[in-house]
Amino acid sequence: MILAITSVAIILIILVDGFEALVYPRRVAHRFRLARVYYRTAWAFWTTVFRREKYMAVFGPLSLIGLLVIWAIGMILAFGVLHHALEIPVRSGDGPTTLLTYLYMSGSTFFTLGLGDVTPLSTLGKILVVIEAGVGFGFLAMVIGYLPVLYNHFSSREISISLLDARAGSPPSAAEFLKRLARKKKLADMDRYLEEWECWSAQLLESHISFPVLAYYRSQHDNQSWLAALTFMLDASALVLAAVETPQRHHARLTFAAARHAAVDMALVFRIPPQDGQPRFDREAWTRLEKALREAGVELRPGSDAEAKFAELRLAYEPFVASLARYFGLRLPEILLASPGVDNWQTSAWTRRLAGIYDLAPGDHFE
Numbered sequence: 001m002i003l004a005i006t007s008v009a010i011i012l013i014i015l016v017d018g019f020e021a022l023v024y025p026r027r028v029a030h031r032f033r034l035a036r037v038y039y040r041t042a043w044a045f046w047t048t049v050f051r052r053e054k055y056m057a058v059f060g061p062l063s064l065i066g067l068l069v070i071w072a073i074g075m076i077l078a079f080g081v082l083h084h085a086l087e088i089p090v091r092s093g094d095g096p097t098t099l100l101t102y103l104y105m106s107g108s109t110f111f112t113l114g115l116g117d118v119t120p121l122s123t124l125g126k127i128l129v130v131i132e133a134g135v136g137f138g139f140l141a142m143v144i145g146y147l148p149v150l151y152n153h154f155s156s157r158e159i160s161i162s163l164l165d166a167r168a169g170s171p172p173s174a175a176e177f178l179k180r181l182a183r184k185k186k187l188a189d190m191d192r193y194l195e196e197w198e199c200w201s202a203q204l205l206e207s208h209i210s211f212p213v214l215a216y217y218r219s220q221h222d223n224q225s226w227l228a229a230l231t232f233m234l235d236a237s238a239l240v241l242a243a244v245e246t247p248q249r250h251h252a253r254l255t256f257a258a259a260r261h262a263a264v265d266m267a268l269v270f271r272i273p274p275q276d277g278q279p280r281f282d283r284e285a286w287t288r289l290e291k292a293l294r295e296a297g298v299e300l301r302p303g304s305d306a307e308a309k310f311a312e313l314r315l316a317y318e319p320f321v322a323s324l325a326r327y328f329g330l331r332l333p334e335i336l337l338a339s340p341g342v343d344n345w346q347t348s349a350w351t352r353r354l355a356g357i358y359d360l361a362p363g364d365h366f367e
Helices: 002-023 034-049 053-085 099-110 123-168 174-183 187-210 212-216 226-242 249-269 283-296 306-315 318-328
Strands: none
Touching: 002 034, 002 053, 002 123, 034 053, 034 212, 053 099, 053 123, 053 212, 099 123, 123 174, 123 187, 123 212, 123 226, 174 187, 174 226, 174 283, 187 212, 187 226, 187 249, 226 249, 226 306, 226 318, 249 318, 283 306, 306 318
């Protein structure tokens, strides 16, 4: 009887966990959740064994397959042990009925193979087989429907990250973004970009809370990531709010609010407390930032309180993004690049730079 009760409990745990992960798109706050325990344990093991970026990029897709396999094996074992504990009589031509016989019947039933070489004889056994077949069919249907939704969210996330390449550099930098706009006399376009990033931050918040596994999916380039993009948007919005003399301050405030909301909730979903990381900016860097922006043609607000305001705004999000970066093994972008980098689109496997073809300097991009 203890085995039967344990088997039923495992079946219910897996069903509830699958429902919460695949069907119920919202943050689940109860203490024990199989998927959460699985991911935290698997990620801790993976990052201990594999530290190179190309191996860490495999974890997201591979862990999803592993979770589905664990659910399937758990259901097959639980139903097989339940049949064995209840001593369900079965028709089988292979001699005495053992636990392996029940597990074989459970596996063929869960995957709806319909072989029929091992079948239950009692009414209770037939009911359990029908229930397991329904669960297996529903499980396969949910997986088939789940994967396209997951990859659609991933694709939507990566589009905006790729667009940052020519607009703000690789990795993106708040100062580089403003400098490029100022050089091309396009600061008025900042409104449009801020509005796009507000929507992107809201979509990131919705998709990564509904499907937390997406946070483990890395971007196509090692110097890009969803966290770097989110931090860049916070940096750029905070810099505009604190120092830039522009009418776009209202949109910067909205983007800052949406991006910070996403950063804080992501830390809550993964239960990562905010921590102070290495200082990303100091007084010397602020002096260089002011000089670089003025030389590019960015009009800065008068007065000496801009630096303090910028530091105050950064305190609202840096502890969260720093803890997320430490957990996921991602790098945070610099606010001001030490030296102009080469955008990803300006490189290839055959020629490291296209500047000789297009007469481009580092940081230049097409109109």
